[in-house]
Amino acid sequence: MTVVDTTPRTEEVAALVQRWLKESETHPVEPAAQRLSEVLKDPNGLDFTVGFVDGVMRPEDLRVAGRKLADLAEITPTLLPGYLRAAIKTGGFWAPKLPGVVVPISRRVLRAMVGHLVLDATPSKLGPAIAKLRKSGNRLNLNLLGEAVLGEREAGRRLKGTYDFLARDDVDYVSIKVSSVVSQLSMWSFDEAVADVVEKLTPLYELAAAAEAKGKAKFINLDMEEYRDLDLTIAAFTSILDQPGLENLEAGIVLQAYLPDALGAMQHLQQWAAARRAKGGAPIKVRVVKGANLAMEEVDAKIHDWPLATYSTKQDSDTNYKRVLDWAMTPERLDAVRIGVAGHNLFDIAYTWLLAKARGVTDPSTSSGQAPVEYEMLLGMATGQAEAVRKDVGRLLLYTPVVNPAEFDVAIAYLVRRLEENASPENFMSAVFELASNPALLTRERERFERSLAGLEADRGVPAPHRVQNRAEEAESAGSQSPSTGTGFHNQADTDPALAANRAWGREILRRSVSTTLGEGAIAAARVESPAQLDDVFAAASAAAEKWAALPAADRAAVLHRAGAELAARRGQLIEIMAHEAGKTIAEADPEVSEAIDFAHYYAERALDLEKIPGAEFVPSKVTVVTPPWNFPVAIPAGGVLAALASGSAAVIKPAKLTQRCGAVMVEALWAAGVPRDLLALVDLGSRELGTQLVSSPIVDRVILTGAYETAQLFRSFRSDLPLLAETSGKNAIIVTPSADLDLAAADVARSAFGHAGQKCSAASLAILVGSVADSKRFERQLVDAVTSMRVGLPSDPATQMGPIIEPANGKLLKALTTLERGERWLVEPKKLDDEGRQWTPGVKTGVAPGSTTHMTEFFGPVLGVMRAKDLDEAIPPAERRRLRPNRRAALARLR
């Protein structure tokens, strides 16, 4: 068989690009687009424009916007026309004094400047705008932008808005993404998340199917941004279309070529779609884009210490884009999966167009009337070039964001990305306006194209994903792997639930957690019933400590590193017992195991430091008692014990009563790593008196307590000379100032207040709203939406976000959950969900007065108090502020 090479030659591609560029010069340039492009060429251009959309357009508080405008006036781009520069300087001068006048005017100016990129959703404006754009013969893909989706209310609003768009006679194509229609997506509960998305989106697809039956085709494109949503989006998409009545509906999904996973995903979709076609169903369409949000993926990878999900170079992404298209654009494959080629890079478009011609896949199929390959661009971008391309390839599909003017700030994320694209020299868009007149730029882009094509020619195989973590496999091998001593410290990565193998591993752990017996044997064997027995434990520990302290630090460090490896190998067991005994969700328990492992390796390395001080002789404590709390029942006990061991001391650990099996499983891991049992003694005390003896015995050199402030006082009262390291109670507050992004602030407050049902000293137990934030309807609405949408339940259910409290609510917590003080009202009233009194929905009380019980008391449960403060001085009195470190004070000064 002869294989015909259909790959277009670079000369052909370059010639076509040249022709398009020449033709594009005959089209008038949109003045606003031209101006924006010029601004972005200025060295301050990107900072100015991004600062403007983020700092002047976004804040609700006009005074904040006014101050930002004044700051930005200092870096006005010199490439702006003189009259605009003068206007900005004047505006900047007056903005802090007259923000109510100046800010709205400047916002109008910017809106006009970017108006060609985003449509106004006002009904009276949308229809004419759509009609005007469609006159060009192009088709519009409408995407409704909105506030961040923190809860079901906003998710419902977004879905309804999109439904209403699609129901219009002048709309036949919409885009929507899974994370905007379901607010509480957790990859740990993947199957439930898919079911949720399918349930929410099906009516939209039914609307399209009904229109199709009437001969008026309507198209839904399922968008995708975050890597974690890749599997979910594909599963939801195929599940929706598998439903009876939707077999003949053509619909689309996006794949992002900057993910090495894209070709594998394309092949999976092709297989599924081919089977659907074989049964007489409609084809699907895949829109191939380069990527949606690289910066977000980089942050996600850094935060979790996961490999970057995307390629790290633009060239690799460009190659993969061609790899996916090269594979997908054959007549047989296009019968089941039509392709949308999305992008503005003229070389890539020319390449694809020539490839389509060479493979004979340019003409619409006679059965569907649809082109097998469509070309897709963004509204308002490089309109002259788009027009030149359109003349060759036929109708374009324009991605068209739509936003309500009152919520224009939500277009910010979209705009910032567009602005960055336009400004970054890595991107083709930065060259768009000069390509025709600047041969050097054209050469740069041609060379980039050639390099990416060479990458394809070198490798047409299916790339492996970057993220491959598999806890099930690690568990079998991790025990034997211990990092070598002296190699430095590196944080342990949490488990990545975006990966199917990890999700299956997690589900199995939660299934076992319901009736686990882990730790039972160890804690039974640790029972101490008499003072003499406890004395024996101390004596054995003291003797073991002498041998341990005599070891070279490197030997102690090696044991601690092995302890880290053992903890890692038992990650599943530790999560299992935390879910069972402490009510921790897997999303909370998994990072806690990482923290415990980190303690092992961190302290192993610190042990080495003890021998590094010339002339100093280190004299360790012999017996250290560790008394941890129940709320971090693995990491905190591990931290105390490992620190003691690293310093050459023995450790006697008495876990908190409510979570002693968690402590026992952690200790078993350390024993398995080679920590001698008498050096690390686990005790469960039979009486209160033994507790007093544990802390006050003269043989004890040091006590490490994490717990209530009152407990620290009690310990001190047992023995006044006790060397006590105590980390105690906390009443933690989040202060939200008017310059904050209110959507993000609401999300952070809700997550911090109700993670582990608020049972953390670090939980946001108070939200202090400064100035205008206290009256912001949006902040309140978003906070309430986030809080009321949280899924409360048992940790054995992977969909649970907030588990039960440790024991039935009583005392100060019960009072806080059920009563209000003077001036307070429920923003969200908590409800008891079980007879026992352990499961409560989260509660938010507002109107909290300074000095009240809600202000001053640590409730340690799912209640958030909301207070208002006139200004930052009231929120953090200057006397308090002076105690902060200078960099913190400086940061606060900037906030205002």
Ligand SMILES: NC(=O)c1ccc[n+]([C@@H]2O[C@H](COP(=O)([O-])OP(=O)(O)OC[C@H]3O[C@@H](n4cnc5c(N)ncnc54)[C@H](O)[C@@H]3O)[C@@H](O)[C@H]2O)c1
């Ligand atoms: N500052 C931090 O880093 C931090 C971290 C976690 C928890 N906490 C605090 O811990 C508290 C919740 O934990 P908790 O309820 O387990 O605290 P707790 O003070 O009741 O108990 C802490 C530890 O002390 C032991 N203990 C208490 N009384 C004792 C006695 N008479 N004799 C011997 N041992 C005794 C307990 O058994 C437990 O092991 C909250 O106040 C929280 O803020 C602080």
Ligand SMILES: N[C@@H](CCC=O)C(=O)O
């Ligand atoms: N290290 C804990 C603080 C412990 C407070 O209870 C946290 O991550 O919140």
